[in-house]
Amino acid sequence: MKNKIMGSNGRVTIKTVAADAGVSVAAVSKVLRDAYGVSEALRTKVLESIDRLGYRPSTAARGMRGQTYSVGIVMVEMANPFLPEIVAGANDVLATEKYHSMIGVGEAQLKLETALIERMIDTRMDGVLLIAPRLSGEQLARYARQLPMVVIGHHEPQAQAFDTVNSDDQMGGRITVEALVAEGHRRIAMMSLPEKGSTEVDVYRQREIGYVEAMRAAGLGDEIRILRSRERRRLVEADLATALDGPELPSAMFCWSDLHAISLLSGAKSRGIAVPERLAVVGYDNSPVAALSMIGLSSVDQGGRRLGEVAARTLLSRIGGRSAPEHLLLDPVLVRRESF
Amino acid sequence: MKNKIMGSNGRVTIKTVAADAGVSVAAVSKVLRDAYGVSEALRTKVLESIDRLGYRPSTAARGMRGQTYSVGIVMVEMANPFLPEIVAGANDVLATEKYHSMIGVGEAQLKLETALIERMIDTRMDGVLLIAPRLSGEQLARYARQLPMVVIGHHEPQAQAFDTVNSDDQMGGRITVEALVAEGHRRIAMMSLPEKGSTEVDVYRQREIGYVEAMRAAGLGDEIRILRSRERRRLVEADLATALDGPELPSAMFCWSDLHAISLLSGAKSRGIAVPERLAVVGYDNSPVAALSMIGLSSVDQGGRRLGEVAARTLLSRIGGRSAPEHLLLDPVLVRRESF
DNA sequence: GACGATATGTATAACGTTCTACGTATAACG
DNA sequence: CGTTATACGTAGAACGTTATACATATCGTC
Structure with a gap:
């Protein structure tokens, strides 16, 4: 077994993969990004090395230059029973595109909401999904100019910088x-x-x-x-x-x-x-x-799960480059029980 | 107003601050890290520039070499009504030390739990707090060798690699x-x-x-x-x-x-x-x-808030360098109501 | 003033990945 | 065979911060 080129802390890096596959670092990167300019043969070779070595890209390094394949979710509070379904729906959709969500809890406090959004920007998350934010539309727009944003629980159909997905x-x-x-x-x-x-x-x-x-x-x-x-x-x-x-x-x-x-x-x-x-x-x-x-x-x-799904899809399309705003309303349903 | 040295995307970077304060990049970094080797005068000058410019460190860049001041929380599920108090307690403590938590939801699925922990490692989070994980003690220990870990809702008082904080x-x-x-x-x-x-x-x-x-x-x-x-x-x-x-x-x-x-x-x-x-x-x-x-x-x-506080404190001490394991039990209380 | 110890500030490489420029190989056409 | 267009793969810089080596300044002592 040959000496492997490892990163600091003994981690398998893109250099390890490149050496194992006998190609350049840039070629491995192209394979990872599905970028143009690598042959099928080289691609296969690289993917085998990635598998064999158990390589996982460093999200931090990706954040320096490219996409992190992560999405931030800022929730107004944790105890709200409506929110788990939204998050579950969003996560279902995100997972199909190899994205992970990371949730921050804003506690209905402007300062905390602001700090969380900024931390998500600093971490180079690819987009952010806000659920019942307390920030004003203007403040939201300012952040939305820095990263793709979709908002649930905030009705502003004329907003240009971010999308909204709401129950009607x-x-x-x-x-x-x-x-x-x-x-x-x-x-x-x-x-x-x-x-x-x-x-x-x-x-x-x-x-x-x-x-x-x-x-x-x-x-x-x-x-x-x-x-x-x-x-x-x-x-x-x-x-x-x-x-x-x-x-x-x-x-x-x-x-x-x-x-x-x-x-x-x-x-x-x-x-x-x-x-x-x-x-x-x-x-x-x-x-x-x-x-x-x-x-x-x-x-x-309100069909929380569906809301989450639609919102995540909308966010992914923003991340993909769309800039025309979308404002969606989903139909709610009245569920009857004994109280009525 | 002089030309400012800005990062890509017009962002204020450490170079912007260094130029504004008239010192080196390494000096600014030392100030940010509270590291030895800068005078009080230089420190004051740098902090003023940081304030004036609204500089925020890039978490991604920090993840390449240093600490991100972020902590991951992996929760078993979102809808569990016990968990909001734990998270709130943990966040209270983390906030006092300028840390932010980011929550991932494991949905009681091993694969998802694993993926989330690994993503947190890849993002170079400083530590991780697991709440009612489904992974075995062995699997937990393996990850705990890669980053500081505290576990709630998992009783393993002989574990060496990670700490536990539980209600008794x-x-x-x-x-x-x-x-x-x-x-x-x-x-x-x-x-x-x-x-x-x-x-x-x-x-x-x-x-x-x-x-x-x-x-x-x-x-x-x-x-x-x-x-x-x-x-x-x-x-x-x-x-x-x-x-x-x-x-x-x-x-x-x-x-x-x-x-x-x-x-x-x-x-x-x-x-x-x-x-x-x-x-x-x-x-x-x-x-x-x-x-x-x-x-x-x-x-x-179970005193969820207190659990969260103690767990966060324990994690911060792990992040600070402690390696001797700690296993804590908090006393629960029986609350009486009409059903008994 | 000379010497030694300590404090301070800077230069520079490292971290792991992406992006871009460009050299070379290959294929198609006359 | 020569020319042109396209595909492929590599080299190297960029990204923003940290860590470390080391040069120089400062302070205290003789």
């Missing part, structure tokens, strides 16, 4: 109201987040728009009622209690998220309010908890 | 049985996973050991009963139904995970089995779902 949140509000109206409900309220500081890129604002439109279309413009709950997890139950104990309990409540809907269910039960007889409840996200038979929450399903 | 799973079984016994329960069964293919590194095997020991200590050796549920999510409910419909329903059931416990609660309710009067139920993990008032599951709390 207006439609989610609409189909929920339509279904409740078809059951005879007239007093349909919506539980959302504070209006202050929000814009129409936010998913809950889009859901409100759909709710309002459908109520109007059903001739229920006078019954439009949007209640606002503070976002802090600890404050949600207090705000929901206010809604449940208020003077005019609606016959149905559409909540912008499952978390709120589940808390509402809980509060209603403890007050002896019959669900769905006295109060029908619909959430949003169709999280696994919603499906527990002890919960039985009706909920709008 | 035996103790979790023990305190549960003790509490049930103190309430007068004698027929206490445990719901666990299949014995085939498992070893004592697995958390559920450790919980079984604690269960068995505490039953014996309470003079209930004859009442030891470990039921086994297949791991596939879809099969859990069928296996639990078998347990609920069996000839001898115990008076209490200790489940190795909240998922199983919640399904058991659901099954018991649908059969009219009064919880906790006819059947007391205790889960493991104290997940957010367990705490929902509509669920009210008593559960063993």
Whole structure:
């Protein structure tokens, strides 16, 4: 067994492969990149050496000059039950193209989000997928000029620098109201987040728009009622209690998220309010908890896995060179359970 | 404004900083690394240039020769509700030392786990934190010889090449049985996973050991009963139904995970089995779902955040050069709710 | 001032891969 | 056979940072 040319730390490098196959380093690189200018014979020889030696390219070295075949995912938080499906869907697609994703958790903090995106740029990731980012559209665009970007959970169809892939949140509000109206409900309220500081890129604002439109279309413009709950997890139950104990309990409540809907269910039960007889409840996200038979929450399903798949495909096409923006909306579905 | 020396793509590089500060590239590098051999005056000058220019080191270039100040986390799956707290705790500690974590999801698949760890090595991450890996201790040790490693959810106190940080799973079984016994329960069964293919590194095997020991200590050796549920999510409910419909329903059931416990609660309710009067139920993990008032599951709390913090600290000390192994156990706590 | 010890700052190669320029071989055509 | 076009493979620089060797400056002592 001949002496092998190894990198520092005893690692098999492209030089090891070149020596084993009896070709130049540049030839091995061409084979790895599927670049023009190597014969089939040389290619076969090199691939055999790569196999035999168990060579893996150094991602760090690739980042100096070429592609790393990695994608960053920045998630707003880890505990959100909607996100695993998105990530799984994205990873399915990425894996077919030999890409790996690396996830950073932004904790809904601008500073952290910024630091993560910048670290991904510094690591020379080929692209980034943001899920429910807190950065503004302008800030997103600035980073998108530095690396390919796709955003989920941010509605900005006029954005040029990055793509968006979303569930159609207006439609989610609409189909929920339509279904409740078809059951005879007239007093349909919506539980959302504070209006202050929000814009129409936010998913809950889009859901409100759909709710309002459908109520109007059903001739229920006078019954439009949007209640606002503070976002802090600890404050949600207090705000929901206010809604449940208020003077005019609606016959149905559409909540912008499952978390709120589940808390509402809980509060209603403890007050002896019959669900769905006295109060029908619909959430949003169709999280696994919603499906527990002890919960039985009706909920709008956004098709997280499909979202992830489409977003990853869109990102790969950006990485491949496309610069014309794409803004996609996928149809949500209302999943009915006992709460409605 | 003078011409600035910029890297490819218009990026501020170490050369830009050196030129701006009027010093050599190597001096700037020494400042960045806090290395010996630069004066305070030069240091101040360089740091001002770094600030003014908004210089960020290229992580890829750092990976060629030095440290990247990044840590990989490989998680068994994304949807596990126990994991967000671990990651949050780890990230808190890592952030104080200017490290970023990047998460890969192994989906409980050996091939994927392997590929992720290798990609983290290729990216020259400074260390890796594995959460409930499926790789064997031997395989873990092989990778741990290539980069610093800490493992959570894998009990191997004799391992030399990597560290472990775990909740004391035996103790979790023990305190549960003790509490049930103190309430007068004698027929206490445990719901666990299949014995085939498992070893004592697995958390559920450790919980079984604690269960068995505490039953014996309470003079209930004859009442030891470990039921086994297949791991596939879809099969859990069928296996639990078998347990609920069996000839001898115990008076209490200790489940190795909240998922199983919640399904058991659901099954018991649908059969009219009064919880906790006819059947007391205790889960493991104290997940957010367990705490929902509509669920009210008593559960063993592992202190995920604390686990993450300790694990990150342990990893940083490994990265800092320590090679003597550390194996830490944190005490779990039984959280009581309506199910018991 | 001379000498020795220590601190400081620079020059330069290394790290592993990609990109590009270009020399040479090969094939096709007249 | 000579000419032209194309394919193939190599040499070497680039990428941005770190690590190390070493020249020179500075400080303390005699």
